[in-house]
Amino acid sequence: MATSHELVDWSVAKRVGRAIAGGGPSVEPAEARRIVDDFHEHVDTADRLVREYTSLEPARDPGATAVLSRGAWIDANVDALRSLLRPLGDRLASRGGVDRRLGRMAIGLQIGILLGYISQKVLGQYDLLLATGEPGRVYFVGPNIVAAERRSDLNPRDFRLWIALHEVTHRTQFLAVPWLRERVAHLIEQYLAGIKVDRDRLREAMARIKELVAGGPDAWRRANVIQIFLSGEQREAIDRMQSLMSVVEGHGNFVMDGVAATQIPSYGMLRDALDRQRERTGGAERAFQRLIALDMKYEQYAVGQKFFDAVAAGGGMDAVNRVWDAPENLPSLSELRDPAAWMRRVSPQPSLFDDPSP
Numbered sequence: 637m638a639t640s641h642e643l644v645d646w647s648v649a650k651r652v653g654r655a656i657a658g659g660g661p662s663v664e665p666a667e668a669r670r671i672v673d674d675f676h677e678h679v680d681t682a683d684r685l686v687r688e689y690t691s692l693e694p695a696r697d698p699g700a701t702a703v704l705s706r707g708a709w710i711d712a713n714v715d716a717l718r719s720l721l722r723p724l725g726d727r728l729a730s731r732g733g734v735d736r737r738l739g740r741m742a743i744g745l746q747i748g749i750l751l752g753y754i755s756q757k758v759l760g761q762y763d764l765l766l767a768t769g770e771p772g773r774v775y776f777v778g779p780n781i782v783a784a785e786r787r788s789d790l791n792p793r794d795f796r797l798w799i800a801l802h803e804v805t806h807r808t809q810f811l812a813v814p815w816l817r818e819r820v821a822h823l824i825e826q827y828l829a830g831i832k833v834d835r836d837r838l839r840e841a842m843a844r845i846k847e848l849v850a851g852g853p854d855a856w857r858r859a860n861v862i863q864i865f866l867s868g869e870q871r872e873a874i875d876r877m878q879s880l881m882s883v884v885e886g887h888g889n890f891v892m893d894g895v896a897a898t899q900i901p902s903y904g905m906l907r908d909a910l911d912r913q914r915e916r917t918g919g920a921e922r923a924f925q926r927l928i929a930l931d932m933k934y935e936q937y938a939v940g941q942k943f944f945d946a947v948a949a950g951g952g953m954d955a956v957n958r959v960w961d962a963p964e965n966l967p968s969l970s971e972l973r974d975p976a977a978w979m980r981r982v983s984p985q986p987s988l989f990d991d992p993s994p
Contacts, residue, residue, distance in 0.1 A: 643721050645737075648744030649714050649751065657706040660779025661786065668778065672703045672858040676774050676791065677792065678800035685895045686801065686808050691953060692960070694811035699771040703778045706755040713751055716763060720824070744964045759784065762806035766821050771811060774803045781877015785898025788909035794902045802892040809884060813960045816884075823877045879969045883959060886972075888957075890948070893941075939972050951983065958982050 663671070679701045687693060761775045776799065785792050810816050896903040933971065947955050959965055959981075971978035 645744035768957035882953025
């Protein structure tokens with residue numbers, strides 16, 4: 637049951653999320669045990685391969701690895717969100733003018749819908765555990781792994797190692813780069829501090845919604861409804877977070893594919909299957925992803941990976957790792973699309989990006 641200072645009715649979020657998630661494909665007990673054993677083995681293998689490929693060395697021991705059902709994944713993310721948002725609930729508790737009980741239920745419903753939808757799609761996750769300071773946990777959603785393997789007739793051992801490489805890369809980033817966790821925490825704090833619950837903010841949001849209604853279906857398809865309700869401070873934080881997550885996600889894909897190209901025999905088939913699945917995503921589903929800003933994550937993968945591919949081609953792994961030397965070295969949104977400009981800013985040495993002398 638939500639306490640008086642909770643911002644969200646988390647029990648509603650869990651119930652709605654689980655109802656939407658469903659159970660996924662049926663898996664025999666022996667196959668389920670095999671999946672768990674595979675991922676514990678693959679995480680250890682991926683840890684070694686990622687360290688060798690990137691030369692990044694974690695400064696502390698890693699957290700736990702778990703293979704979860706969709707419902708358990710929802711529960712884990714609700715618990716993490718609850719810890720993260722509790723200070724905000726305390727800050728807003730003294731504000732009146734709204735029925736806080738109905739407000740908590742409404743937010744719980746929205747979070748439940750979002751988590752229920754994502755729980756059907758997510759294959760793996762690195763849970764940073766910002767609110768606790770713990771090293772973080774690597775999760776894999778067993779039913780979704782099995783569904784993807786069956787749908788595209790993938791080699792299970794190869795596919796599971798490929799997924800493990802991506803999540804272990806994220807774990808390595810945050811355990812090897814001292815300032816990265818603090819950077820993410822600061823941006824989240826900036827976002828939460830920008831939350832404004834007042835009539836003026838609601839009037840602005842309603843005015844924007846009226847514009848979209850007047851613009852017809854095309855306007856809605858191009859819109860990101862979440863952005864409508866953001867304050868100026870939140871939009872600034874979102875821009876910075878988008879840039880950072882493009883780096884984090886792009887580097888994850890860059891390492892995953894770089895290692896897999898030499899270590900996983902069916903890598904080409906895995907990459908083709910993933911690309912085909914994304915192309916098959918229907919118009920209605922893409923519209924929903926845009927509404928909840930999930931399309932932003934897919935763009936982060938693509939833009940970030942192209943950036944790291946170009947940097948590696950121009951300066952090798954030393955140039956790639958320069959991103960992690962200091963917060964000031966993070967590429968801006970414009971530099972992500974212009975790796976040469978970033979390289980000129982941070983590199984003291986000439987690189988293949990430099991124009992040849994006349």
